[in-house]
Amino acid sequence: MTIAFEQEWELYHYSESLCSQKARLGLAEKGVDYKSHHIVICDVAEKCQNLKPDYLRVNPKGIVPTLVHKGTPVYDAHRIVKYVDEQCYDSGTRLWPEDEIRQQIAAHWFDEGMLDENGRYGSTFGLAIPILSHPILAQTLNRQPLELVEDKFRHHPLESRGKRFIALRRDGTAFPPKVTTTALGSICRGLQEINHLLDRFGGPYLLGEFTLPDITMMACFHRLEDVRMTDLLYHEAVPLVGGYWQRLQERPSYRDAVIAWHDDVNWRSALIEIFGDKKSPRLREAFSIMDSVQRKGVYE
Ligand SMILES: N[C@@H](CCC(=O)N[C@@H](CS)C(=O)NCC(=O)O)C(=O)O
Numbered sequence: 001m002t003i004a005f006e007q008e009w010e011l012y013h014y015s016e017s018l019c020s021q022k023a024r025l026g027l028a029e030k031g032v033d034y035k036s037h038h039i040v041i042c043d044v045a046e047k048c049q050n051l052k053p054d055y056l057r058v059n060p061k062g063i064v065p066t067l068v069h070k071g072t073p074v075y076d077a078h079r080i081v082k083y084v085d086e087q088c089y090d091s092g093t094r095l096w097p098e099d100e101i102r103q104q105i106a107a108h109w110f111d112e113g114m115l116d117e118n119g120r121y122g123s124t125f126g127l128a129i130p131i132l133s134h135p136i137l138a139q140t141l142n143r144q145p146l147e148l149v150e151d152k153f154r155h156h157p158l159e160s161r162g163k164r165f166i167a168l169r170r171d172g173t174a175f176p177p178k179v180t181t182t183a184l185g186s187i188c189r190g191l192q193e194i195n196h197l198l199d200r201f202g203g204p205y206l207l208g209e210f211t212l213p214d215i216t217m218m219a220c221f222h223r224l225e226d227v228r229m230t231d232l233l234y235h236e237a238v239p240l241v242g243g244y245w246q247r248l249q250e251r252p253s254y255r256d257a258v259i260a261w262h263d264d265v266n267w268r269s270a271l272i273e274i275f276g277d278k279k280s281p282r283l284r285e286a287f288s289i290m291d292s293v294q295r296k297g298v299y300e
Pocket residue numbers: 017018019020041042043050062063064065075076077078114115116117161
């Protein structure tokens with residue numbers, strides 16, 4: 001499949017989408033210049049593009065991001081970053097580690113941190129974060145008339161995705177509470193594993209040098225901030241994670257690929273409506289799960 005293009009690199013993305021953030025971070029770390037196609041997604045605003053025929057020709061699943069390289073589409077944020085890293089091997093930051101042990105860990109986090117639309121929500125780190133984002137989507141969907149939401153998502157190419165958004169609009173929730181508990185467990189185990197890796201390789205980044213898994217963490221931790229769960233990154237069970245998060249935020253790529261793309265109208269306004277200046281009501285449960293994961297000593 002070839003997509004019409006004007007520039008060698010073109011990116012279809014939504015400013016606040018976690019997967020789009022990863023793709024932009026990868027491009028920024030590699031210093032790759034690209035033509036931006038900003039696609040507002042339908043769970044976030046009434047006027048949206050990802051389910052329109054034009055975009056479905058670019059990405060038949062109707063999801064972002066899509067990277068187009070000389071007309072060839074590349075899908076899935078982690079695959080996009082790895083692809084750019086391979087194509088631009090000698091420019092910018094080298095994002096795939098060179099030695100076998102680090103490659104194995106990077107490959108583990110490639111899967112564990114991915115938002116895999118075919119996976120079970122809550123079961124991995126990458127599929128746990130979107131569960132915590134549900135209140136935001138419920139809020140942005142609530143701004144849209146129910147009929148319109150039903151109409152838009154009835155024909156979502158990813159059927160379960162469409163049903164989930166309709167449920168969020170109708171009921172304010174899409175899964176039973178135990179899925180949130182499972183998701184918090186995946187996040188707490190992930191953070192303890194991250195802490196262990198920071199200790200094992202001595203930092204400053206997950207595997208020592210900055211690599212692809214750090215991009216995954218930048219986007220995921222940023223989302224934890226959005227949902228007012230930053231305190232989890234500073235829990236005593238993960239003493240190295242808070243400093244790591246601060247180092248990630250100091251990278252120019254974080255400023256250019258994440259902060260500079262904030263969408264105040266559709267996304268940030270919803271955060272203020274939901275949380276104001278309060279922390280997440282889920283922090284208490286998250287803390288107790290973190291304590292119990294620590295007691296089991298999985299990563300000691
Ligand atoms: N496996 C894909 C998942 C992409 C994805 O689910 N993107 C979300 C935003 S983070 C999206 O497009 N949502 C809009 C929709 O599903 O309609 C990846 O890793 O890039």
